[in-house]
Amino acid sequence: MPFLSDHHGCQGWKGEMAERIRAFDWSVTSLGSLRNWSHSLRSTVQLMLGSPVPMVMLWGPLGYMIYNDAYAVFAGGRHPYLLGCAVELGWPEVAEFNRGVMSTCLSGGTLSYRNKELVLLRNGEPENVWLDLYYSPVAGDNQAPAGVIAIVVETTAHVISEQRRQAAEDNLRQMARSLEQRVLEEVNARLAAEEQLRQSQKLEAIGGLTGGVAHDFNNLLQVIAGNLHLLARHEPDNGNVQRRTRAALTAVERGAKLSAQLLAFARRQPLSPALYDPRELDRGLADLLQRALGETIRLQVQLPAEPWCIHVDRHQLENAVLNLAINARDAMAGEGTIGISVENLLLDQTFCAGKDLSPGQYLRLTVADSGGGMSAEVLKQAFEPFFTTKTDGQGTGLGLSMVFGFVKQSGGHIEILSHPGQGTRVQMYFARSIAAPVSPAVGPVPRASAGQERILVVEDDSDVRSAAVEMLRHEGYQVCSAASGDAAMQLLAQGLAVDLIFTDVVMPGQIKSTDLATWARTQAPPVAVLFTSGHTRDMISRNHQLSPDTHLLSKPYSPEDLSAMVRSLLGG
């Protein structure tokens, strides 16, 4: 019976490949003409054709190919060319691989691969395919291996979807990691902002306390100083009295300096801000600093070509830089380089968060050293008044607190970057000012009878008042006094003519010192007003910054301070 003439109900035995195999002229191959095929060859081919799995037989040393319908699908555009083709000609792109297969299996071996990646040109284009491959020998008539049978299961779709899944998982893991990272960063930023807030609240609280103490302290010093001066004047020829009052007044001066430093920390020192060009740092201040610091310290000043101007009290700014430079020198044991640098900076919302600054243009003034740096503990307390790590007599602990108060009172921000052994950078930020420089206010018109003018002293503390009255009388002025703003206004309303009102800033009663000043300004000619205070208050100054036409004599003052101020206001 001719081969495959009856399919006996098997799909594969009557399919396309069965048809093609019967029609093919096998006599040109090592299988020989179909009619002469051995029983075992026929039954192997029939086994293959009956299988739903893609299978191919490679016959003889050249591997002539016979395959089933499922393999024809796998072969794509290569089918039907592959039928009866030597395998190396059929799949030239994987010729070497197939050579290995043939030699292994014709020697009786088997091979199997899972997801073997190959590049095939099934439809003219190279494509990556993944295959499960199983190779085993097929016996010839002499029962020795004469061919190879291959089961070829394509897993490309599965491998690609697996790769996609893997990539998606990696992606997800990556996203989860970066999300975790971001949450961590957010939390850390929040903690840092909270810590900053705690620090600033602490300094705020200490500031309130210190400012109050310094204010009362100044009033006491004023009484002591005033009476000491008067005592000295009453006993001009008593050497003993002169010596002792001088010693006592020196102590009063030290007390006054201390209380000025405390007021600076409490952001209540009188400031006279004006337009400041940072180039002044290089022009004037550098020389002064160099002299103060000594020859073993090198100063390096760095400025941009066009530094922005700021609005600050020049004297206090330079004092701040001096304090920072002295700290830097101490940190470097007196030897090394101190860097003073100025930068124009744009601060954004993120930077300003929790710093009491609004985004915008700022000048950053940095004082940097390569000294011993600060531990986290020291850094936490560095701005507190009286905090010092220096030995007795070496440090007062008031330097940084003063600088802190000054910067804050000037509407700026200050921060310290420091690590033990890695030096310190103190950075001060001040808002850029684009205002034109203010010309100094014009003083009152000079009067003819200098030294004979009438002065009204308004002061609620009777000791302070009587000392002031006596000092001014001693200078030759006509002096009258009032214990409150109300009493003063009553005298003025009754027609008391005065040339100057010398008034305490804060007093009990309806009429405030500012009301007296307003009255004085509206007189013709205007009456001069001199304020005195233990510290400045918002009543006469905004943020403790005096306007150019406000004159303030800080307590405690000496008779010389008082008479110089009065004389300058009266134009004498």
Ligand SMILES: Nc1ncnc2c1ncn2[C@@H]1O[C@H](COP(=O)(O)OP(=O)(O)O)[C@@H](O)[C@H]1O
């Ligand atoms: N540049 C700096 N390098 C290292 N530590 C510093 C520096 N500046 C300040 N400190 C630390 O801060 C403390 C407080 O400084 P400060 O208020 O100026 O007081 P003082 O200099 O009188 O000790 C110092 O005692 C020191 O421990």
Ligand SMILES: [Mg+2]
């Ligand atoms: Mg210091």
